[in-house]
Amino acid sequence: DIQMTQSPSSVSASVGDRVTMTCRASQGISSWLAWYQQKPGKAPKLLMSAASNLESGVPARFTGSGSGTEFTLTISSLQPEDFATYYCQQANGFPPTFGGGTKVEI
Amino acid sequence: QVQLQESGPGLVKPSETLSLTCSVSGASVSQYYWSWIRQTPGKGLEWIGHVYASGSTNYNPSLKRRLTISLDMSKNHLSLRLSSVTAADTAVYYCANSFGGLDAFHVWGPGTMVTVSS
Numbered sequence: 001d002i003q004m005t006q007s008p009s010s011v012s013a014s015v016g017d018r019v020t021m022t023c024r025a026s027q028g029i030s031s032w033l034a035w036y037q038q039k040p041g042k043a044p045k046l047l048m049s050a051a052s053n054l055e056s057g058v059p060a061r062f063t064g065s066g067s068g069t070e071f072t073l074t075i076s077s078l079q080p081e082d083f084a085t086y087y088c089q090q091a092n093g094f095p096p097t098f099g100g101g102t103k104v105e106i
Numbered sequence: 107q108v109q110l111q112e113s114g115p116g117l118v119k120p121s122e123t124l125s126l127t128c129s130v131s132g133a134s135v136s137q138y139y140w141s142w143i144r145q146t147p148g149k150g151l152e153w154i155g156h157v158y159a160s161g162s163t164n165y166n167p168s169l170k171r172r173l174t175i176s177l178d179m180s181k182n183h184l185s186l187r188l189s190s191v192t193a194a195d196t197a198v199y200y201c202a203n204s205f206g207g208l209d210a211f212h213v214w215g216p217g218t219m220v221t222v223s224s
Contacts, residue, residue, distance in 0.1 A: 032208070034210035034211070036211075042216070043200055043202075043214035043215060043216055043217050044151070044200075044211075044214060045214070046210055046211060046212055049209070049210035050210075055212075087150075087151060089151075089210065089211070091208050091209050091210060092208070093208070094164060094208065095153050095166040095167070095168075096153045096208065097153070098150055098151035098152070098153075099150075100150050101150065
C-alpha cells in the first residue's frame with residue numbers, strides 16, 4: 001500500500017493567518033491526490049482533487065500544489081469556519097489510502 | 107444533488123456479520139463508483155472497497171476475505187457485509203461516490219457508528 005504521511009499533526013493558528021500543511025507519499029503518485037476537510041461529528045468534505053483542482057463552492061483561499069511525492073495545502077487567510085482536520089488521499093494505486101490528518105486549531 | 111444515507115445496526119456481536127446499507131438519492135446507483143470507507147481514532151480513514159454499476163467490485167486486501175459489497179438497482183442502494191467481526195471493526199462507516207475506480211470521493215454520507223461488543 002502507498003503510505004501517506006501528513007505534517008504537522010496539528011497546528012495552532014489565528015483568524016487571518018496563513019496556514020500550510022504537507023502530505024508526503026511513500027512513492028510517486030503523480031498528481032493523484034485529494035484533500036478533505038472534516039469537522040467534528042461530520043463526514044469528510046472534498047476540497048480538491050488532482051492536487052490542485054478546487055471543488056465547486058470551495059473558497060479560493062484554499063490552494064493545493066505538488067506532484068510526485070510531496071504536496072501542500074495552503075489556507076491563505078484562515079477563517080473561523082476553517083478550524084477542522086484536513087486529510088490527504090492518494091488515488092494512484094489500490095487501495096486508496098489516506099494520511100493521518102492535520103488538525104487546525106485555535 | 108447526490109445524497110447518501112447509511113443505515114444498519116449500531117451494535118454487532120463479535121464473530122457475527124456486520125450489515126450496512128447506503129441509500130442513494132439524487133442519482134442512480136448505475137452511475138458512479140460507490141465505496142465504503144471507515145474511520146477509527148486509531149487507524150484513521152480506511153477505504154474498505156467499492157462496487158460499480160456492472161456489479162464489479164474491488165476490495166481492500168486487508169478485508170477481502172470477509173467482505174461483500176453489492177448494489178441493489180431496484181432499491182437504489184448499496185450494501186456492505188463484513189463477516190467475523192472483532193473489536194477492531196468498531197468504527198464510523200461511510201459510503202461515498204467517485205467518478206472513477208481510482209479517484210477522489212466526492213459525496214459522502216453522514217456516517218454510521220458501529221460498535222462490535224458482546
